[in-house]
Amino acid sequence: MDLPVDGTRLRADIEANAAFGRVAYDDPTKRGRTNRTGSEANRAARDRLVERLEDAGLDVVVDAVGNLLGTWTPASADPDAAPVVSGSHLDSVPEGGIFDGPLGVYAALEAVRAMRDAGVEPDRPIAVVSFTEEEGGTFGNGLLGSTVATGALDETDALEVTDADGETLGEALERIGYRGDADIDPTEWEAFYELHVEQDTVLAEVGAAAGIVTTITGITHCEATIEGEANHAGATAMGDRTDALAAASEFVLDVEAAANGVVETTSESAVGTVGSLSISPNATNVVPGRVEAGIDVRDIDAESIETIVGATRESLDRLERDRGVETAFERPFDVAPTPMSDRLRTAAHDAAEDAGRTAIDLHSGAAHDAMRVARVTDASLLFAPSRDGISHNPREWTDWKDCAAATAVLAGALVRIASDDQ
Numbered sequence: 536m537d538l539p540v541d542g543t544r545l546r547a548d549i550e551a552n553a554a555f556g557r558v559a560y561d562d563p564t565k566r567g568r569t570n571r572t573g574s575e576a577n578r579a580a581r582d583r584l585v586e587r588l589e590d591a592g593l594d595v596v597v598d599a600v601g602n603l604l605g606t607w608t609p610a611s612a613d614p615d616a617a618p619v620v621s622g623s624h625l626d627s628v629p630e631g632g633i634f635d636g637p638l639g640v641y642a643a644l645e646a647v648r649a650m651r652d653a654g655v656e657p658d659r660p661i662a663v664v665s666f667t668e669e670e671g672g673t674f675g676n677g678l679l680g681s682t683v684a685t686g687a688l689d690e691t692d693a694l695e696v697t698d699a700d701g702e703t704l705g706e707a708l709e710r711i712g713y714r715g716d717a718d719i720d721p722t723e724w725e726a727f728y729e730l731h732v733e734q735d736t737v738l739a740e741v742g743a744a745a746g747i748v749t750t751i752t753g754i755t756h757c758e759a760t761i762e763g764e765a766n767h768a769g770a771t772a773m774g775d776r777t778d779a780l781a782a783a784s785e786f787v788l789d790v791e792a793a794a795n796g797v798v799e800t801t802s803e804s805a806v807g808t809v810g811s812l813s814i815s816p817n818a819t820n821v822v823p824g825r826v827e828a829g830i831d832v833r834d835i836d837a838e839s840i841e842t843i844v845g846a847t848r849e850s851l852d853r854l855e856r857d858r859g860v861e862t863a864f865e866r867p868f869d870v871a872p873t874p875m876s877d878r879l880r881t882a883a884h885d886a887a888e889d890a891g892r893t894a895i896d897l898h899s900g901a902a903h904d905a906m907r908v909a910r911v912t913d914a915s916l917l918f919a920p921s922r923d924g925i926s927h928n929p930r931e932w933t934d935w936k937d938c939a940a941a942t943a944v945l946a947g948a949l950v951r952i953a954s955d956d957q
């Protein structure tokens with residue numbers, strides 16, 4: 536079935552949403568927005584979404600952490616059947632792009648409108664969800680709304696998370712009118728699809744309309760501390776030093792070598808990065824006394840993550856022996872790789888074929904709400920092409936026709952999963 540996805544209507548929704556928290560630039564190729572959870576822009580974006588959902592005949596509810604769900608229950612559907620849900624998030628990073636998040640929310644709504652326009656009669660209700668604080672940075676580290684909804688974080692703990700000004704999430708949501716009392720529970724969903732911009736160049740390189748994610752990469756964050764001895768850069772002879780930064784430099788190269796080693800032998804998709812160094816006292820005329828390093832390790836294969844993390848620890852042990860530094864190691868953040876549902880991936884491939892669109896399998900190197908939802912029900916992540924792979928940046932771009940094409944694939948997949956005979 537070819538669903539009448541209306542690219543103009545979808546574009547109008549995404550552009551209207553982009554106005555909330557819009558950042559103005561002289562350069563016409565930049566279109567940015569800052570939409571932080573609890574801001575006026577966030578309130579306005581939510582208000583408009585509610586309006587658009589209700590215009591399309593969906594019943595809207597809000598839960599305690601501000602997650603928003605609009606449900607379409609056509610006459611054909613059993614209102615008690617587990618719904619098929621799709622969506623993403625409306626918040627953004629500071630000066631983020633206009634597609635990251637809103638495409639998935641408004642594509643889900645457009646899919647419902649297209650089904651309704653085409654007279655599709657699904658057996659299950661279909662719902663559109665917008666999760667709170669996906670990006671993190673304002674309240675916590677990200678995926679907050681989906682983490683609470685799926686039961687991985689206690690609701691009361693989440694509401695107590697504070698922003699930089701000390702306001703709690705609960706207070707912020709109360710202030711903008713989005714601290715609700717509904718129960719939005721993904722364990723009761725039949726399935727969840729999230730359409731998101733790829734934030735990479737694979738789809739554009741092969742000319743595919745949609746990417747169908749096989750696995751969302753696992754992510755580990757480690758913190759290493761290397762303690763040497765701060766000393767006068769002029770008066771301390773080379774042989775008398777315990778230079779923490781010189782040791783850290785070897786550490787950075789060891790992590791890189793470990794990741795390269797895994798890529799060459801066991802898993803091409805593995806990556807390891809020392810992304811941050813904090814040097815103290817960080818003065819030109821002082822031998823560095825202490826370095827804190829932030830390490831990010833990701834892969835779709837759990838074992839290769841462990842291999843790289845293991846090599847990271849071995850590097851620190853070696854530096855203690857070879858350079859006389861003291862080291863400490865912590866692993867504060869660890870999310871295992873998340874495979875996506877085969878049933879949902881098949882439905883998406885079939886939908887792409889039906890719509891005459893090219894879809895390819897790929898993995899996701901970034902975390903998305905679908906990763907949380909996949910812990911409690913069948914979940915699938917679909918990608919639309921990103922120009923030059925740029926994201927979290929006002930230059931983020933997906934052509935409007937590509938938005939519509941990926942939405943057609945999403946819509947077809949939703950129809951399949953929501954229909955008993957497909």
Ligand SMILES: [Zn+2]
Nearest residue numbers: 635636669731
């Ligand atoms: Zn996003």
